[in-house]
Amino acid sequence: MVILITTLVIAVIGVIVGYGLVYTGKKFHVEVDEREAAVREKLPGNNCGGCGFAGCDALAAAIVSGKAQVNACPVGGAAVAEEIGKIMGVSAGAVERKVAFVRCKGSCEVTHNQGNYVGVRDCRSAALAGIPVTDCDYGCLGLGTCQQVCPEKAISVVDGVAAVNPRKCVGCGLCVKACPRGLIELVPESQKVLVQCRNRDRGPAVKKVCSAGCIGCSLCVKQCEVGAMEFDGSLAHVDPEKCVQCGKCAAKCPVKVITGADLAQKETA
Amino acid sequence: MRNTFRGGVHPEGHKELSRELPLKLFDPKGEMVFPLQQHIGKPAKPIVKKNDPVLVGQRIAEADGFVSAHIVSSCSGTVKAIEKRRILTGALMECIVIENDGAFTPVEGMGQKRDASGLSREELLRCIQDAGIVGLGGAGFPTHVKLSPKDPAAIRYLIANGAECEPYLTCNDQLMRTRAKEIVEGLVLTLSLFPNAEAVICVEDNKPEAIEAMRAAAEGHARTKVLPMKTKYPQGGERSLIKAVAGVDFPISRLPADVGCVVCNVGTLYAIERAVVYGEPLFSQCFTLTGEAVAHPGNYIVRDGTSFAELLEAAGGLKEGVTLKKALVGGPMMGIAIGSLDVPIQKQNNGLTLLPEDPVELAEKRQTACLHCGRCTTVCPVGLSPQVMSDAALAGDYERYEKKLHGLECVQCGSCTFACPAKRPLMQTFKQAKAEIMANKRKEGGAKK
Structure with a gap:
């Protein structure tokens, strides 16, 4: 008899709990994009953060929600990009790899150190301290914050100005965010014609501080046959969408x- | 227990270099440069044009909005240009440049004594606003804004800040010794704005002469007392003073007025007296030129717009055989390092310290890993844990920095950096972390809109 009652009680509890679980399961059901799991499957899974996201899970979520490109994983490379592209329905080849580019040519030779900044070797600190490290208010500070944040060690400060190794760069954009002067931009890898300056001052003011800076003469604008040279009065900037890379402006x-x-020389030769 | 706050450090004072030297008025020659923003808030708008004649005390730029301040010419002459010039922070700023004729002709009626006792609240505040007075303790917050809290009756303490805890600086000491009466006059005028407040004049006890002078001047005035403070850095910080006087701590998101306190520097009170009683707007303030690299340190009344380089040259330049390694506007703890001396003195500047050694450079050479000794936590006047904050900031974990460690409460006094035996750049790290967090917040706010 006792056995029977016990079995019955357990059975009733089991039924109640079972219904409870079914109910909570339905009530708190979270829609998961199945593509996210599929994308996650294809990623290497070493959570290196090289893509700029917190790990492979975060990157998978970002790819599915459209915040990252299908080829965002630097470790997986083209093979992984293609597989993810299949899941997402985009061809990986259609998205051109982007690399970082430093818009400054202000090496120690062409511009000079004006202030006597000492302190934390970090561009962001130097920008806060206000002591001008270089004469130019727009140029590279050369303290290598971009170098520090780069997960791929693709940036090195050479002669006071940061330079990107495009082969190593994975286009994660961490350096773009880190640069207090906003000098770094992501450009398509094949884009070779680019303006290496961001000084918005007028010609004479630029000449005073840097012999390599854009003086805003607008000769390049006149050269360009496809209207790819954007010009805001004192600084030229190439629009990679329009540029045909003839190199005449350069x-x-x-x-x-x-x-x-x-590029231009090759053409004439 | 003596009046003070928890934590703090005892840096070497170096005040003996200039403390006994009386305030001298310095009249510069040549051009004077007036940046349009010498205060917290919106930059002022110029109201003079090129080639306009100006006189001493004439308003040359008008405040743009309530939280802003007028700019007043400190010399007579003609406007040479309105152009971008480099200011002490290293940035380029729109400045009014005046060719000084050397005569210092004042505008009519300035400097004549008048009876200020009958002024109403609005008249008094208007007078302060018209004079372009900003907090002379260093930050340059417009004084008329500070003196107009939502509920003036709720203010319990009006604190006159004469602590001058910053090493090297002595001009407030001299100001209190020689112009105690005027400071108290300014204090009494300001006190009339707050019916229920008590005025407390706070002076660190390493300035006995100033305490004596202030006591003598304050005698006979109702609701006014002098409170000697323990000599400790950062005693002159707004929050440290409030802690010492009223015994309250409050988060950085709230203003001193929220806890019933208003803190004014003694220099500001002196400026209020000049403005209200003599109708003289703010165009000059006390200033200490000091440091081991200076041949003849001294205390000055300087005119705004004077170049630091000119003042130094007139004072006898650098010591012979000494190379200048570090130039600081203000003292070594809170001062701003400047790259060039050829920039104008602004309203809120109260000193120039020139050092033959660069302490930052020396510290960098001796920097090691954190020893986890906890000294930074002991000295932090706010009660933070700089060591843990530094780890979070360097790792870029700003959420932990802000939410768990309350890193935004940091007042950037630099006590932790001073105390650190491993010579770690703590305060610099926090300054950067705070700036980045604020920038992110602005971005998020902008995105939401």
């Missing part, structure tokens, strides 16, 4: 601040 530039002059 060849004409009197201060040689536009990269890709060799």
